[in-house]
Amino acid sequence: MAKRRFLLINPWIYDFAAHDFWAKPLGLLYIASWLRKNGAEVYLLDCLDIHHPQMPFEPHIKQASRRAYGTGKFFRQPIPKPVFFQDIPRYYYRYGLTYRIFKEELDKIPIPDAILVTSGMTYWYPGVFAVIYFCKQKWPHIPIILGGIYATLCHSHALNYSGADFVLKGPAENSLMSLLEQICNLKPEYIPKMEYDPYAPYPAFDLLRKLDYVCILTSRGCPFRCQYCASSALFPFFYQRPPETVYQEIVYWHKNYGVKEFAFYDDALLVNASQHAIPLFEMIIKAKLDIHLHTPNGLHARFITAKVAQKMFQAGVKTVRLGLETISPNRHDQKLTREEFIRAIRYLQEAGFTREQIGAYILVGLPNQTKQEIEQTVSFAQKLGVTPRLAEYSPIPFTKLWSEAIKICSHEIDKEPLFHNNSLLPCAHKNLSFSELKEIKRKIWHTSCI
Ligand code: SF4
Incomplete structure (x- = not known):
């Protein structure tokens, strides 16, 4: 055929x-x-x-x-x-x-x-x-x-x-x-699975014209259910690959294609860290691979222990992003306490990470969120010596916040996906204007330049 x-x-x-x-x-x-x-x-x-x-x-x-x-x-x-x-x-x-x-x-x-x-x-x-x-x-x-x-x-x-x-x-x-x-009429001999598959091939990054970096998935799905996130609607399960296989994939791209930058695409990289992320970091350290690691999807601060922070630093993690979201006690499903966040930052700093390397994602434009709530969260992050990274909230179907977002938003977000655009601050209503957000960003920029 x-x-x-x-x-x-x-x-x-x-x-x-x-x-x-x-x-x-x-x-x-x-x-x-x-x-x-x-x-x-x-x-x-x-x-x-x-x-x-x-x-x-x-x-x-x-x-x-x-x-x-x-x-x-x-x-x-x-x-x-x-x-x-x-x-x-x-x-x-x-x-x-x-x-x-x-x-x-x-x-x-x-x-x-x-x-x-x-x-x-x-x-x-x-x-x-x-x-x-x-x-x-x-x-x-x-x-x-x-x-x-x-x-x-x-x-x-x-x-x-x-x-x-x-x-x-x-x-x-x-x-x-x-x-x-x-x-x-494709006759597939290889059928991909919804669970860890030792025979799964690496993603075909070689099809790209040039490789500035490679994205790595060490796990799939997320065991958490944050109110604003659609991870479980996109992939309802959670599994982790054996760290050895992830290490081999990193070595493959590094040795064969000269890739130095690796970005983890995991939703929950540090879950079960003693069996998963720590052994992976240890293999990278032992092999003295000259690579940089990045965590753009955000890490769960609760799972950062002194050991995790040290191994991350030694393995070559250069960009640490943590989901702080907000410090308002009323808003969370208690995913993270202030104490847990403070402790994580201390461990990261003791391991050697700098203010520029540690970014805290702060959500802005959540339903009913006030400007004060955002400013307090920004100030909390800055006092701890980390860089606030504002992430405008986008209402997403199949999330816990979706029905609240539909009620509060003046646009028909359930009919027109263009209205989900986070740049519109679709759910900020009258609590946060574009100019107020610009002013908060300007202050963050000004403080980070001092
Ligand atoms: S925000 Fe992150 S931790 Fe929360 S459910 Fe989504 S992927 Fe999981």
């Missing part, structure tokens, strides 16, 4: 702001590796490619740039704002390749048996729709399968409006291979 051929596409981001903080389509790269393991020919078109050689010469483009540890800015073009956003005093951008280059790239790819499109934040769907539109124009009869976060959390919206032939909900392990068997 002829080799099956698949085109996998990582769409554009349409937003007020987007940065490449170790942002790669990890799920799509895993799917690419499953398909290759099943003998298929796989093409990747990454709309967020920051190394495309022609992009710097495109007209009306703001240039991509690289900063520390492989992070940086995407290429971007200012575009007209959706009609609902006319009053928002910010530019709106399409991040990634120009349409012209996208179409040129599409022309280079031989006709595939199916096109798989991933999706990220719910309010980025215009980028997904644009990809589907261009693919349908070029190959009207090739099936397009849409999956990912938006497709899962706003499933009916995607079914009704995306133009995809199939919209998959939840983890791809569930249904993708059987769908491809049905529609493309």
Whole structure:
């Protein structure tokens, strides 16, 4: 039987702001590796490619740039704002390749048996729709399968409006291979599992044009259920890989591709640390690997012990992000106490981490959250000697806070995913204006420069 051929596409981001903080389509790269393991020919078109050689010469483009540890800015073009956003005093951008280059790239790819499109934040769907539109124009009869976060959390919206032939909900392990068997006659010998699988291939990072960093998943899912988070809707289970296999994956990318920067994509990296994260860090220390580790998804401060902090530091962790969220005692499901956070910071500082390396994620724009609550949380973090990192709250379907968000938000967030955009402060109501938030950010910036 002829080799099956698949085109996998990582769409554009349409937003007020987007940065490449170790942002790669990890799920799509895993799917690419499953398909290759099943003998298929796989093409990747990454709309967020920051190394495309022609992009710097495109007209009306703001240039991509690289900063520390492989992070940086995407290429971007200012575009007209959706009609609902006319009053928002910010530019709106399409991040990634120009349409012209996208179409040129599409022309280079031989006709595939199916096109798989991933999706990220719910309010980025215009980028997904644009990809589907261009693919349908070029190959009207090739099936397009849409999956990912938006497709899962706003499933009916995607079914009704995306133009995809199939919209998959939840983890791809569930249904993708059987769908491809049905529609493309793929005969998969390798079927991905919803649990740890020693035969699972590494995600196909080699399909990217250049590797500034690699994202690593040491576990899948999260045992916690924070009110604002949709992790369990995206993957309802939790499992951890044996640390030895994670170590081998890191060594593979480091030795074969010269990768030095690694970002953990785990939701709960430090759970069961004595059996999981600590042995992994110890293997890296013992091998004296010259690598940097980063934790952009945030760590649970409760699990940072003196030993964990020391091993993190010795293994080469350079960026520590902790979920502080808020210090208001009324808001939490008691995920974290102030004392636990203070203790974690002390351990991290004793291990050698600096103020610049330790960032505390603070949520802003939560339903009924006051400006004072945010300022108090910022001040609490600063007094401890860590850098506050403000994270605007986005209301997300299937979270515990969703029904409260629907009540409080003046936009129809249950009908239009664009209103989930955190830059709109959709649930801040009258408690926090854009100018007040800007002022809080200015003060943080000013303090961190002193
Ligand atoms: S915020 Fe983090 S710890 Fe909480 S449920 Fe989501 S992934 Fe888990």
